[in-house]
Amino acid sequence: xxxxxxxxxxxxxxxxxxxxxxxxxGATAAGGLAIAWNLWPRDYQPNVTAAPDExxxxxxxxxxxxxxxxxxxxxxxxxxxVTTLLPQIMADELGADWRTIAVETAPxxxxxxxxxxxxxxxxxxxxxxxxxxxxxxxxxxxxREWAVRHAVMLTAxxxxxRMFEGPCRAAAAQARALLMMAAAARWDADWxxxxxxxxxxxxxxxxxxxxxxxxxxxxxxxxxDPVYRASSGDPxxxxxxxxxxxxxxxxxxxxxxxxxRLPDMVFAAIRQGPLxxxxxxxxxxxxxxxxxxxxxxxxxxxxxxxxxRNWWAANRALDRFAPVFESTGTQIxxxxxxxxxxxxxxxxxxxxxxxxxxxxxxxxxxxxxVEYAVAPALHAPIETRSATAAPDGGRLRVxxxxxxxxQCRDAIAQATGLAASDVILFPMMAGGSFDACLDHxxxxxxxxxxxxxxxxxxxxxxxxxxxxxxxxxxxxxxxLSATLNVAGGIDALVxxxxxxxxxxxxxxxxxxxxxADVAQRDAAGSADAAAVEGAASSYxxxxxxxxxxPADIGLPTGRWRxxxxxxxxFFTECFVDEMAARAGTDGLSYRIxxxxxxxxxxxxxxxxxxxxxxxxxxxxxxxGLACHSMRGSHIALMATARQxxxxxxxxxxxxxxxxxxxxxxxxxxxxxxxxLIFGLAAAVGATTDYEGGVATARKLGQLGLPRLSQxxxxxxxxxxxxxxxxxxxxxxxxxxxxxxxxxxxxxxxxRIRRLPLSAQPL
Amino acid sequence: MTRFSVNDRPVxxxxxxxxxxxxxxxxxxxxxxxxxxxxxxxCGACTVDIDGESIRSCMVTIAECEGRFVTTIEGLSRDRSHxxxxxxxxxxxxxxxxxxxxxxxxxxxxxxxxxNPSDAEIDAAITNICRCGTYPRIRTAIRRAxxxxxxxxxxxxxxxxxxxxxxxxxxxxxxxxxxxx
Numbered sequence: 001x002x003x004x005x006x007x008x009x010x011x012x013x014x015x016x017x018x019x020x021x022x023x024x025x026g027a028t029a030a031g032g033l034a035i036a037w038n039l040w041p042r043d044y045q046p047n048v049t050a051a052p053d054e055x056x057x058x059x060x061x062x063x064x065x066x067x068x069x070x071x072x073x074x075x076x077x078x079x080x081x082v083t084t085l086l087p088q089i090m091a092d093e094l095g096a097d098w099r100t101i102a103v104e105t106a107p108x109x110x111x112x113x114x115x116x117x118x119x120x121x122x123x124x125x126x127x128x129x130x131x132x133x134x135x136x137x138x139x140x141x142x143x144r145e146w147a148v149r150h151a152v153m154l155t156a157x158x159x160x161x162r163m164f165e166g167p168c169r170a171a172a173a174q175a176r177a178l179l180m181m182a183a184a185a186r187w188d189a190d191w192x193x194x195x196x197x198x199x200x201x202x203x204x205x206x207x208x209x210x211x212x213x214x215x216x217x218x219x220x221x222x223x224x225d226p227v228y229r230a231s232s233g234d235p236x237x238x239x240x241x242x243x244x245x246x247x248x249x250x251x252x253x254x255x256x257x258x259x260x261r262l263p264d265m266v267f268a269a270i271r272q273g274p275l276x277x278x279x280x281x282x283x284x285x286x287x288x289x290x291x292x293x294x295x296x297x298x299x300x301x302x303x304x305x306x307x308x309r310n311w312w313a314a315n316r317a318l319d320r321f322a323p324v325f326e327s328t329g330t331q332i333x334x335x336x337x338x339x340x341x342x343x344x345x346x347x348x349x350x351x352x353x354x355x356x357x358x359x360x361x362x363x364x365x366x367x368x369x370v371e372y373a374v375a376p377a378l379h380a381p382i383e384t385r386s387a388t389a390a391p392d393g394g395r396l397r398v399x400x401x402x403x404x405x406x407q408c409r410d411a412i413a414q415a416t417g418l419a420a421s422d423v424i425l426f427p428m429m430a431g432g433s434f435d436a437c438l439d440h441x442x443x444x445x446x447x448x449x450x451x452x453x454x455x456x457x458x459x460x461x462x463x464x465x466x467x468x469x470x471x472x473x474x475x476x477x478x479x480l481s482a483t484l485n486v487a488g489g490i491d492a493l494v495x496x497x498x499x500x501x502x503x504x505x506x507x508x509x510x511x512x513x514x515x516a517d518v519a520q521r522d523a524a525g526s527a528d529a530a531a532v533e534g535a536a537s538s539y540x541x542x543x544x545x546x547x548x549x550p551a552d553i554g555l556p557t558g559r560w561r562x563x564x565x566x567x568x569x570f571f572t573e574c575f576v577d578e579m580a581a582r583a584g585t586d587g588l589s590y591r592i593x594x595x596x597x598x599x600x601x602x603x604x605x606x607x608x609x610x611x612x613x614x615x616x617x618x619x620x621x622x623x624g625l626a627c628h629s630m631r632g633s634h635i636a637l638m639a640t641a642r643q644x645x646x647x648x649x650x651x652x653x654x655x656x657x658x659x660x661x662x663x664x665x666x667x668x669x670x671x672x673x674x675x676l677i678f679g680l681a682a683a684v685g686a687t688t689d690y691e692g693g694v695a696t697a698r699k700l701g702q703l704g705l706p707r708l709s710q711x712x713x714x715x716x717x718x719x720x721x722x723x724x725x726x727x728x729x730x731x732x733x734x735x736x737x738x739x740x741x742x743x744x745x746x747x748x749x750x751r752i753r754r755l756p757l758s759a760q761p762l
Numbered sequence: 763m764t765r766f767s768v769n770d771r772p773v774x775x776x777x778x779x780x781x782x783x784x785x786x787x788x789x790x791x792x793x794x795x796x797x798x799x800x801x802x803x804x805c806g807a808c809t810v811d812i813d814g815e816s817i818r819s820c821m822v823t824i825a826e827c828e829g830r831f832v833t834t835i836e837g838l839s840r841d842r843s844h845x846x847x848x849x850x851x852x853x854x855x856x857x858x859x860x861x862x863x864x865x866x867x868x869x870x871x872x873x874x875x876x877x878n879p880s881d882a883e884i885d886a887a888i889t890n891i892c893r894c895g896t897y898p899r900i901r902t903a904i905r906r907a908x909x910x911x912x913x914x915x916x917x918x919x920x921x922x923x924x925x926x927x928x929x930x931x932x933x934x935x936x937x938x939x940x941x942x943x
Contacts, residue, residue, distance in 0.1 A: 066927065067937040079858030079894045097936040199936020211938055242854060247920050249859030250847045250866060252795015252835035259794035267789055292778060310789035311798070312782055381893055382799040382807050382860045431797070431860030432893045463800040666854050670899075674857055677895025700891065701804035709885035711897040 044110045048072055055218035057178060059111040060171035061090060062104075063218070067199060067211030069094070070102045074112030075164065076155040076403045076437060077105075077245065078430035079674070080729050081667035084243040085161055086168050088663055092236040093172035093229055094179075095196030096210070103244055105427045108406045110148045116163035117154050118147040150511075151406035156435065156559065158631040158727025161663055165725060173226035175217075182217035183208045196229065240666035245429070257428040258386035258460050260399045265390070265456040266295055268449050269315035272303040272469050273325030274332075274693030275555060277517045280304055281326040288321030296453045297321065302515070305449050311460055331693040332554045340553045341373070341477035344498035349549030350527035353536045356543030361492035362483045368582070369481035370575055374567045374755040375687040376472040377560055380703055383431020384466040385442035389449070390456035395422040400443040401430035404510060408440045411513045412447045423447075434561040434678070436470055438510060464698040467688060471516055473560035474500045474531070475553065478571040488583025489593060492543035495535045495571065499564070501528035501550045502557045509558075516556035524552040534565035534734065537572045538598035538629050539591075555690065561678055562733030565630045570755060573626040573738030578751065586617040587625045587742065601629050603719060604636035604656040611717060612638035612654035617746060622651075624743030626735040631727030633659040637676075639739035640712075642747040648684060648757060650712040650740055655732060657716065660723035668728050672716045675732025680712070681705050683737035684756050704756070764824040768793070769837025779825035784808045786824045787834055795835035795863045799891070806890025809864035810834050816871035816887075835863035838870060841922035846870045849907035852919035857894035864890050869904050877911040879904070 046059035053065040062070040071087035083103045091101050106112050119140060176196050183201035184191035186208065193203060200207045248254035273280065279301055288297060288306070293313035298305045304323045308314035330336065387400040396418055402408040405427050413420040430437045446459040461469070476499035485491040504523035508514035514522070527548055535546045560566070580590035588609050595602035605627050615621040627636040640652040653676050662668045685704025688697035697703055737755055745751050764775040768791060775786045782801075787793040787810070796819055799805035803821040810819045811833040819832075838844050842851075846869045856862045865888065872879055872887040879887065884904055892900070909915040931937040 066931070066939065067934075077858075079856075081857070097934055099930075099934045100936050199934075209936055209938055211936075242851060242919070243856075245859065246851045246854065246856055247842060247923070249856040249862050250850045250920060251838070251842050251923070252793070252863045253923070254859050255794070256797075256860065258798070261792050261794070310777065310781065310785045312785040312789075313778070381858070382797070382805055382891065383858075384798070430858060432858045434893065460798065463802070670854065670857055670896075673898055674895035677897060678893065681893070699802050699804060700800040701802065705891050705893070706897075707891060708888045708897045708900060711901075714898050 046111060047107050047109050055214045057175035057218055058171045059109065060168055061175045063210055063214040065211050065214060067100055067209050068102055069096050069100050070104050072104050072106045074106035074153050075160045076401060076427060076430055078433035078437065080160065080671060081243055082160045083245055084241065084667060085663045086164055087244065088236055088241060089165055089168045090172040093169045094176050095229060097199035098236055098241055100199055101244065108151050108153065108409060108425065110151045112153045113148045113151060114154045114159060114163050115144045115147060117157055117159045118143050118152060120157065153405055155403040156438065158729040158731065161725045162632060162727060170226040173228045174222045176229060177227050178217040178220050178222050179210055179213055181220050182213035237663060239664065241664055243667060254429060256383055256386065256431050257388055257400045258458060260388040260458065262390055262456040265458060266307050266309060267311040267314050268305050268307045268457045268459040269311060269318055270303055270305040270445060270459060270461060270465060271318045271323050272465060274327050275517065276332060276693050277328045278302055278325050281324045283321040283323045288317055291317035291320045298449050298452050300448065303445065305445065307449065307453060307457060315462055327693050330554060332690045333692065334689040337475055337553045337555060337690065340551045341475060341498045344549040344551035345477055345479055345496060347549060349496060349547040352529050352532050352546045352548050354545040358492045358494050358543045358545045361543040365483040367481045367483055369479055370578060370753065371477065371479045372571050372574060372753045373477045374475060374570060376475045376555065377566065377682050378467060378472050378686050378688060378703060379434040379436040379470060379560055380686060380700065380705065381432025381434055381436050384463055385439065385461040386459065387443040387446035388458040389446040391450055391454055395424060396447055396451065397424045397426065398443055398447060399426040399428055401428045401433065401437045402440060402443065403433065403435065403437045407510050408443050411440045411444050414513050415444045416447050416451055435559040438506065438559055439470055463700055467697050468695045471556040471558035473566065474502050474557035476567045480571060480575045482579065488585060490541050490579055493541050494545045494547065496547040496549055497532045497535060497568065498549040498551045499531045500553055500557050501526045501531055503528045503530040505557060506559055520556045525550050531564055532568060533563065534568035534628065534630055535572065538601050539594040540597050541594065562730045565628065565730065565734040566682065569626065569628040569734035570738045574741050574753065577742040577745065588614055588617065591625065591627065598629065600658050601627055601634040601636065604634050604658055607717060608636040608638045608654050608656040611656065611715065614638060619746055619749060622743050622747035624739045624741065624746055626739035626742065628734050630731055632724065633657065633726030633728065633731040635731050635735055637735040637739045639743045641740045641743040643744065650680060652713045654715045656719065657731065658719040658721055659726040659728050659731065660721050661725050662718060663725065665718065668718065669716050671728040672732045673714055675730065676714060676736055677706060677711065679733040679736025682755065683740050684758055687756055763828050766827045766829055767831045769833055775824050777824060780823045782820050783822050783824055783827055783832065784819040787819060793834045793836050797860055797863060799861065804891065805861065806868060807861045807864040809867040809890065811867055811871055814871065814874060816868045835867055838866065842920040844870060845907040845910035846873065848917040848919050849903040849910065852917045853899045853903040853906060855896050855899040855903050857896055861890055861892045865892065865900060869907065873904065873908055873911055877908050879908065
């Protein structure tokens with residue numbers, strides 16, 4: 001068996017030169033790291049398991065004697081199609097027949113580290129204390145090493161294809177070379193004269209199935225560097241292949257964490273206290289224990305769980321136990337959140353980015369200032385947090401959907417006192433997530449309950465728990481002030497955004513298992529560049545500064561599909577529209593005039609307006625525009641929306657997207673449609689108020705999520721492109737709310753500066 | 763009494779009569795294709811067919827099901843051959859898939875009553891919530907399934923489950939029967 005060593009997953013050209021001296025400086029600066037540094041393993045072997053008739057080629061591929069090919073996918077399938085996309089890349093490079101492809105989820109291993117995400121967003125996903133921060137040359141390298149060491153296999157930030165296209169292609173190229181070497185040995189030929197096609201190794205008229213040479217091939221030593229397949233006449237890359245997970249998703253056989261069934265398994269329900277520093281004060285044990293069907297009650301410092309033979313009986317028992325929680329500190333409320341955001345906007349803040357000289361440019365000029373506000377945004381996936389846990393001798397098996405499996409396993413180990421190696425994690429598909437699966441609470445709780453009652457249990461949060469306990473995307477408030485040039489264009493702009501430093505909270509919860517309220521308090525007041533991501537827009541504005549004003553809102557917050565771009569795009573795109581109206585210019589030409597440095601985005605905008613029939617922003621036309629770039633992709637959206645007696649009616653969304661090369665245009669289109677509807681939900685709802693430390697919403701129906709009848713006509717076009725693939729999961733979300741808000745302004749003359757759009761004006 | 767028919771089989775649930783049907787199906791019958799999403803009848807992920815009508819199974823007790831015929835996603839067809847299932851794959855509807863059993867059951871009940879529904883009738887019948895945003899495709903897929911039901915079109919998009927290795931090897935040249943079988 002031959003392993004992909006640490007060359008896969010790493011782009012050599014990106015590695016900085018690190019001299020021995022720099023290394024020593026770095027290590028010494030980090031104190032205790034000096035010793036650990038030298039002990040870090042440099043090579044990792046794949047730890048995938050194989051059936052007797054399967055052969056492991058590397059960390060990403062196994063081939064069976066029958067010719068089936070198992071593609072190992074190290075990312076969480078949450079609907080984005082990653083269990084089709086990565087196998088499609090591998091099948092393309094291998095020269096495989098698509099009908100022979102099977103998919104397995106990857107075990108936890110440093111080989112699957114998402115180093116791209118660490119490079120792009122190190123502030124979010126790794127502790128600053130872990131690396132020698134002031135030795136700048138060593139930093140990016142050390143961050144990556146830290147991430148590899150901790151097997152940070154994150155699924156986040158629309159990074160799956162951007163991160164794994166390279167490693168998957170290299171793994172497939174390596175396996176392909178081995179298959180050709182084995183076939184060439186049988187034919188007594190030179191392996192480099194061979195080719196592969198439709199699951200066969202071919203040489204002239206000679207053909208051998210992959211399955212016929214797999215056993216011999218897997219024992220050979222591959223070439224040091226991947227030898228890639230010359231372009232094929234009929235590539236699988238770029239084809240609209242049917243998703244591999246569809247058959248199981250139309251007959252009920254697709255299993256999620258809550259669908260695991262084990263012998264002797266029982267069902268658990270949970271109630272947790274209000275947000276903030278909470279402890280369980282009391283339960284009515286006598287009344288609770290009398291509940292029919294109750295098997296066990298498990299109490300914890302912060303929660304109480306009941307166990308019964310079905311989930312409904314367990315959940316009903318919780319009411320009878322009437323748990324009382326005690327909270328300290330100021331209780332979270334919408335009023336307090338709003339006040340904290342307003343205060344933060346007034347206070348200093350941190351300058352995150354700047355170009356030109358805003359102070360100088362604005363001196364003595366008339367400033368125009370506008371404020372916007374967005375409410376917290378809930379994930380509200382249809383699957384509530386669920387996990388199944390089963391004690392197994394001294395070990396524990398856990399089934400859960402997670403976007404960070406190694407960190408989930410570590411959190412379980414830490415909470416239960418088990419060694420991480422004794423926690424066996426089975427990564428499941430997620431029923432939505434939208435970053436909810438970065439929260440590992442349910443897995444930890446399930447583990448604790450299972451170990452306490454010593455039998456397999458399945459925990460599912462009720463919908464009310466899901467609404468109340470999952471940290472939402474933060475609320476934010478922004479003040480954009482600008483001075484204009486003689487033509488009415490923006491000359492100088494200061495974007496001040498009051499929002500909690502969510503990255504620091506997420507990081508503390510994810511890597512240090514810090515309780516949400518403690519993480520929130522610890523993070524308060526710190527600068528967070530990721531909290532204002534997307535605010536430094538693609539527009540050519542000679543002088544532009546972006547400030548983060550960290551707001552201490554008391555409410556723990558988290559990551560969410562679209563993240564900060566979902567509000568920064570709302571601020572910028574509404575403001576630009578306001579300035580266009582002020583200048584008496586059409587929103588399209590006003591934007592195009594400022595997109596000289598962003599030709600790809602400008603092309604999206606021109607195409608969208610041409611497809612959608614842009615009427616020049618005439619008032620009454622009910623058309624609105626927005627455009628945005630993130631994660632290597634660009635989008636322009638034209639919305640048609642009006643106010644009717646039934647409320648806000650979004651009639652049409654026309655989106656044009658440049659996401660580089662598309663692995664699978666069908667899946668790409670799904671992501672854009674889905675992102676638009678997710679953005680629509682956030683534009684009109686997907687939020688809750690807070691009162692007395694808890695969310696006021698308890699039911700899904702209170703969140704105002706759109707249904708089929710509220711779905712506008714949607715038209716999606718992709719720009720043909722040879723660029724590297726861009727992210728697709730999030731790109732469609734941020735543009736929806738501003739495009740609708742701008743359309744409503746065009747329709748009614750009324751400017752809504754708050755999300756959800758149905759809420760009261762500022 | 764809690765005796766009724768589930769996917770054409772007689773069942774007696776020895777559970778409390780007020781147990782919602784959803785939990786009898788999931789936790790007693792292990793029919794986990796029917797999902798819990800809210801417990802309040804709002805999301806529709808638990809939609810099943812009861813005597814030809816699509817019903818939120820979290821809102822009906824097993825006592826109320828006495829003597830009735832319940833069909834879940836597992837019983838809609840044995841081999842994914844129902845026109846709605848086929849159209850669902852042909853139009854590539856599902857994303858995360860969690861709400862899809864309920865969507866498919868609601869669509870199947872709609873089309874059984876009316877194989878050529880108008881947009882307004884589709885909107886009125888499909889009140890389930892999908893967070894991945896599969897709505898535009900759901901509309902298209904329902905229309906397409908309607909055409910299949912009316913005999914205007916045929917689809918073979920989704921393979922049946924449990925294809926035998928011999929049959930697979932016959933259809934796909936790259937496959938062969940594993941040696942020794």
